[in-house]
Amino acid sequence: MIDSAPPPLDLQPLTAADVMRLRGVGFFVPFGRETQARLFSEARVITAGPFRTLFEQEEPARFLWVVIEGMVGLVAAIGPGESCLVELAGPAQVIGEAGLFDSRRYPVAARAVTDVRLALIPATAILACIESEPALRRHMLGFLSGRLHALVRQISLLNLMSAPQRLANFLLGLTGRRIGAQTVTLACDRRVIADLLGMTPESLSRSLRRLRELGVRSQGKRTIVVADPELLRRFSEGEPA
Amino acid sequence: MTAHAGLGGPDFEAVRRIPLFEGLAEDAVRHCTAEVRIVGYDSRSLILSRGDTGDRFFVVLTGRVRLFVLNADGRESVIELIEPGRSFAEGMMFGTCVAPVNAEAEAGTRLVHLPARPVLALIAADAAVARSMMDSLARWQRHLIGRVGGFKGRSPGQRLAAALLALTPSETGAVTVSLGVTKSRLAGHIGITPESLSRAMARLRDIGVTSHGQSVTIADVALLRRYCQDPEPDRA
Numbered sequence: 195m196i197d198s199a200p201p202p203l204d205l206q207p208l209t210a211a212d213v214m215r216l217r218g219v220g221f222f223v224p225f226g227r228e229t230q231a232r233l234f235s236e237a238r239v240i241t242a243g244p245f246r247t248l249f250e251q252e253e254p255a256r257f258l259w260v261v262i263e264g265m266v267g268l269v270a271a272i273g274p275g276e277s278c279l280v281e282l283a284g285p286a287q288v289i290g291e292a293g294l295f296d297s298r299r300y301p302v303a304a305r306a307v308t309d310v311r312l313a314l315i316p317a318t319a320i321l322a323c324i325e326s327e328p329a330l331r332r333h334m335l336g337f338l339s340g341r342l343h344a345l346v347r348q349i350s351l352l353n354l355m356s357a358p359q360r361l362a363n364f365l366l367g368l369t370g371r372r373i374g375a376q377t378v379t380l381a382c383d384r385r386v387i388a389d390l391l392g393m394t395p396e397s398l399s400r401s402l403r404r405l406r407e408l409g410v411r412s413q414g415k416r417t418i419v420v421a422d423p424e425l426l427r428r429f430s431e432g433e434p435a
Numbered sequence: 436m437t438a439h440a441g442l443g444g445p446d447f448e449a450v451r452r453i454p455l456f457e458g459l460a461e462d463a464v465r466h467c468t469a470e471v472r473i474v475g476y477d478s479r480s481l482i483l484s485r486g487d488t489g490d491r492f493f494v495v496l497t498g499r500v501r502l503f504v505l506n507a508d509g510r511e512s513v514i515e516l517i518e519p520g521r522s523f524a525e526g527m528m529f530g531t532c533v534a535p536v537n538a539e540a541e542a543g544t545r546l547v548h549l550p551a552r553p554v555l556a557l558i559a560a561d562a563a564v565a566r567s568m569m570d571s572l573a574r575w576q577r578h579l580i581g582r583v584g585g586f587k588g589r590s591p592g593q594r595l596a597a598a599l600l601a602l603t604p605s606e607t608g609a610v611t612v613s614l615g616v617t618k619s620r621l622a623g624h625i626g627i628t629p630e631s632l633s634r635a636m637a638r639l640r641d642i643g644v645t646s647h648g649q650s651v652t653i654a655d656v657a658l659l660r661r662y663c664q665d666p667e668p669d670r671a
Contacts, residue, residue, distance in 0.1 A: 224530075270580050280583050295566070295573035301580050324569075328559035335455070335558070335565065336529030338572035342454060343523075345579035347515045356600060356660075393597075400602065427512060 203248070205238035208313060212239055215262050216313055221288045224333040229323055237315045248304040248312065255293025255300050257314040261285050264310030265381045267390075268302040279389045281348075282307065284381060291337065294321060307382045358401040360391045362430035365410065369423050376423060380416045405429075437475040442468055442547065450494050450547055453522045458571035463564055466557055472548045476540045483524065483538040490532065490551045492524040498544025502536045528554065591635040595621075596663040599644065599651060607657045614649040 208216070213234050216222060222230055239262065242248065248259065251271055259266075261283050268281045268289060280302055283289050293300040294317050324330050364387070368378040380387060388398040402412060408429055409421030420426060442450060450456065450471075451464045459467075473496070483489065485504060493500070500517040514536050517523045527534050528551040540546060558565045598621065602612040614621055622632040636646060642662055643654030653659055 270583070278583070280580050292573040292576045294569075296570040296577075297573075301573075301577040324565070325562050328565075331558050331562065331565040331569075332529045332555065335568055335572070336526050338569060338576065339455065339525035339529065342572060342575055342579060343515060343526075345576065345583065346521075349579065349582050356606070357597075397598070424506065424510075427506065427510075431512065 203240045203242065205240055205314065208234055208237055208239055212262060212311075212313060215286075216260060219260055219286045219288070221260070221337065224329060225323065229327075229330075233315055233319055233323070234313075236319050237313050239311060239313050241309070241311045242306045243309055244306055246306045246310075248306060248310075249290065249300050251301065251303040252299045253303075255290055255298055256317055257290065258288060258294060258317060258320050259290045259304065260313040260315065261287050261289065262311040262313055265307040266310055266312070267305050267307045267382075267386065269305055270302045278392075279386065282382065282386070282390055288337075291334075292341070293317070295338075307386055357391070357393045357397050358404040359430045360393070361398065361401040362405060362408070362410075362426045364391055365405075365418060365420055366423060366427055366430060369420055373423060376420045377413075378418050378420065380418065384415070436477065436480065438472050440470075440472050442471055442473070446473065446496055446547065449496055449520055450549075452520060453494055454572055454575040455522060455525060455568055456571075458567040458574075459564065463557065463567075467554045468547075468549060469553055470550045473545060474548060475545045476542065478542045480540050480544075481537065482540055482546070483527075483534040483536075485534055485537050487534040488532050489524065489527045489534060491548050492522055492528045492551065492554075493538075494522045494547040494549065495519050496545040496547060499541045500544060500546070501539050501541070503539070504536050591631045592638045593663050595632065595635040595639060596644075596659050599639075599653060600656070600660060600663060602651075603653070603656060605656045606660070607655070609652070609654050610656060611650060611652045614651060617649070 216234055216237075217227075217230060222233070225233065240248075248266065249255075249257075251269070263285060266283045266287075266289060267279050268283060270278060270280050283304075289304060290300055298317075324334055365378060368380075369376040384398055385395050388395045391398070393401070402410065405426070408425050410426065411419045411421070413419060447464075447468065450468055451459075451461070456464050456467065476498070482493065482500065495517050497519055499519075500523060502514040502517065502523065503511045504514060506512050515523075517538075523538060524534065558568070599612060602614070603610045618632055618636075619629045622629045636644070639659070639662075642658050644659065645652050645654075
């Protein structure tokens, strides 16, 4: 996916509404109101449409990014001309933080999946906070440790689960831990979801058909009804349903 | 349960190689591990319950620890399996002090219990040590991202195996599946050439996969699943 010389991203100051949203983002809570205000005054927002590249893999990391609206795909190159989706990030998720450290380059590329709005916090501003405040060092270490656990979990899911099980697990992630029938909305194209789950779109369709007998029904392109999340959970964990 | 204080040579080396400590000088790791205890669990044991407060984190030396939550009806849902050489509950140490999940050690597991205090004191006193830890965690993040990609960037044989497995809900035993498309279409779907598909099909014959037109018989689904994950275990 190569953009033919896209215009540079248009960086705008944050609106009051953006600031309100960012204050509620879990990552920023430990920074406290004063430090938040300083960080957000240096931040900028951008908006972009689907498929727009936000940053490239191995690009020097100048910002920490926060999704305000929409879905962003984090994509890693796996060979010449081939790449895979590592993660989908939605509202309130922080991305690109690994680029603040070590090689100071982003380990993945980020592309807009839907229309998106993101805040960009200068890397230097975040690093200055970490340098001066021990509590924020702890916070950042906890955040980075959590990321490693999430990746280990994702790798084991990809390795151990069959395609229908991976889909079941993904749907359960969307229903959360609520019980009883749930309706979930897919924020992006099914092709993107297939890619995320390491399967072809055809395999995704077959998996969806397989899950029909467990009470999973599609309603149109973007809506899926899960009649009994518990049944689905048992299936995703490998028990005979 | 048996417990003793202090880390011997090989155990110290294992702790030194966890992602959090990997970038640190030896004396910094000695400082962080000065007050550890090694605990052996003879039988399955609950290490942490969700909501427990704690001032330590753990490294698995041998055995395995299962992180899980309980669903609304009291059933267990596994979050992650922690293998030897890996740590868990760092989040509890760095942030909340509250365990977000339950942790249970398998019988025969040996764990290092690392009190948070010396680690947090070092991080507070020395910004450079904290940065080394962050650098190391970022390096590991990059490595694991590569492994996610590695799974998706499979060989033609593995892609074919994965495509065949996607056609059957069976986990074990023999099955016959119908491709539903011609082999050249299948090749297109999994992103390889028709020639490459023929070669991949020939390779899978060794593990009991035979085809006749669009009908493919898999002698042992479990074997194919293992191949899909690791095509050459003997040479690994």
